Amino acid sequence: MKGVNIFKNLLKRFGSVLGLLILCISFSILSPYFLTARNWSMIFQQVSVLAIIALGELLVILTAGIDLSVGSLLALSMVVMAKAEVEYGVNPFLALLIGILVGLGFGLSNGLLYTKLHLPHPFISTLGMMMIAGGLALVLTKGYPIPGLSPTVRFLGTGQLGPIPMPLVCIIVCYLAFHIFLTQTVLGRKIYAIGGNREAAKLSGINVSRVLILVYCIAGFTFALGGIILAGRVNSAFPLAGKGYELDAIAAVIIGGASFFGGKGSVGGTLIGVLIIGVLRNGLNLLNVSPFAQMSIMGAVIIIAVYVDVLRRRAS
């Protein structure tokens, strides 16, 4: 009984970090491969796309919004980029830029649709955009993958900086940048304020629409970046590449302690959320658990993680 209480207290205090630790300890006991450097390098590469796009989703969720267009924007950006390079022979740097611009542009549309058309909730605007962008990706490719990307375009997905694989470099750079952005800048503070109380933010002179549009733009940027990394890793762009990513990204952010009601959440927490998903998938694969069963386990983890967070908040 006492043991249970101690465990509860630990959970309350450390929440998702503790969850991650428990997962790691369990898997390292169950599988001798789990704690090897090679496996961890693999984990980071596997979660790299999710890690990047979760940052965009985090920003949106901090403003009490949601972005469902993650997977579609990821796929569309990568497809447009690949098509530009492979089919039209565009300079690889320019192709990368085009990919990023697609993400930014569609993110901008998400923001404009929500703030200027006064659609009731970003669920609607981004749901629409998810289907529009997803459909466009299919139309552009007629449903076929586009292989044969140049090493320059693939660099972010497969290159190395010294001994460190580029996806990991991207994660480190982006997470540091977002952390600083959210905690140290005026704009970051405004994002939290809008999520915490939009009306109060507006009455305090914050241009809410402009901040929201920017948030959806940045989110679009991260989705495109995720697409570029993924294209590099698999050496092709395919229209259904983003399938399921929207829910993974939302799950990672929520497991990481962000509140659906906005105003609460952190970059550090999101990283933990991403790693919990990554470690769980990796560990279950090592233990030969079928992907079908993995899905159910993942669902349970989301519910448990959020419940722990509820407990934690109730305690404080």
Next chain:
Amino acid sequence: MDLVEMQGISKFFPGVVALNKVNFDLRKSELHALIGENGAGKSTLVKILAGVYKKDKGKIIIEGKEREFAGPQNAYEIGISVVPQELELEPYMNIAENVFLGRDFSRRVFLKDWSRMLAETKSLLKKVGLAVDPTILCEELSVAQQKMVSIAKALSYNPRILVLDEPTAALAQKEIKRFFSILKELKKSGTSIIYISHRIEEIKEIADRATVLRDGKKITTVDVSKTNIQEIVRLMVGRELKDVFPKRERVSAPKEILRVSNLLGDKFKNISFSLQEGEILGVAGLIGAGRSETAKGLFGDIKTKGGEIWLKGKRIRIRSPRDAISHKIGYVPEDREMEGIVPTTNLKENISLAFLDDLSKFGFINKKKENEIVKKVIKLLRIRAPSPEVNITTLSGGNRQKAILARWIAKDCEILILDEPTIGIDVGAKTEIYKIMNELVEKGVGITMISSELPEILGMSDRILTMHEGEITQEIERKDASEERVIEGMVGIK
């Protein structure tokens, strides 16, 4: 025999003794006021009686029998009905559905007995003096009407004990009068009422006895007819309050800082007035008179359709709160929780919200400067908080209100629009807000203060505007101001 006797009730929350061996008794057909500053333990005591909280120590005896409460449902059965301070109606349900929420009369499975629900709701509404159709959606009702529906809902349980928590906070003077006559009727028919309020004048008017709580302890129970107001206030705050409204001398010669002419909007028209430096301009009116809308129109939060705004002789245009703030106009909204504070963050960030852009150094927040300014205004406004880093929701209503004022003071605003600046805060904190307002006008700030409390309007204003149905009806100088004249203006006499 007393109807209710609570003996030695104690309640502990983590780190706080909310109630410390409190005794309380309630007689039949009595209106017993429960008074005390915020955090005194009034609501906790009532929630224990209503079965919302479990007591940690003590006994509850109802009609001579000791009772344990398992939950609110149980309390209803015993005959206690609570009207909470906050409005808890479902906006998209109609009045009848709200009144009988969770207790639909079923004739058959899934089928409600509509005619009976409507008939009973109608008679309940009549009881509370509300002449509206019970099939209207609650979102269409005014705040005051919603309050009345909540009371009708509480009455639908035929309670022996009715608990009212700050029932008049949302009511205008006229509605309060009618509300009091309803309470007197209820008393006559045998209902006992526990009445929680900050408004001492009201207690004097309607209560039979009053129990004063302070810091979780019972101070005393007094017979209201034999006690004067000053004495009750003194008991409540535990210190002598010479006057709730601190004295102030009018400063220097008037110098116009703001002039509004013919401001027009959906809910107001022909709004023309001027505001002087170092002046408090009171705006009185009933709920729905368009005062808050005018304030929001002036501040750029809702669209205006015409009119001119002049700042120190220069015409300005205000299209958004951002524009207004850039002209050093600040606005403290009436609804502190919904429009004022950001509940997810701490005191410091709530204060710095309005001047974030001034703290920007290439987009980064100059945290050193932020801390300095925040510390300065916290000290200046005497905000009581363990540290600037504590979450704003851990502070009392009075301190939250000061935090919102601090936002504008840190921004060096020259014009402040305060909408019900002391709503729902206790007498001690009220006086402090008044003192702060006086300090501000001494520095030359012009304050427009919307208030539904006549004593506040009369006690604080240098000049008073009254509004009725979206128009200014009277302008009254301080020396000519009287309760009668202000009320005349509020009901539309020009």
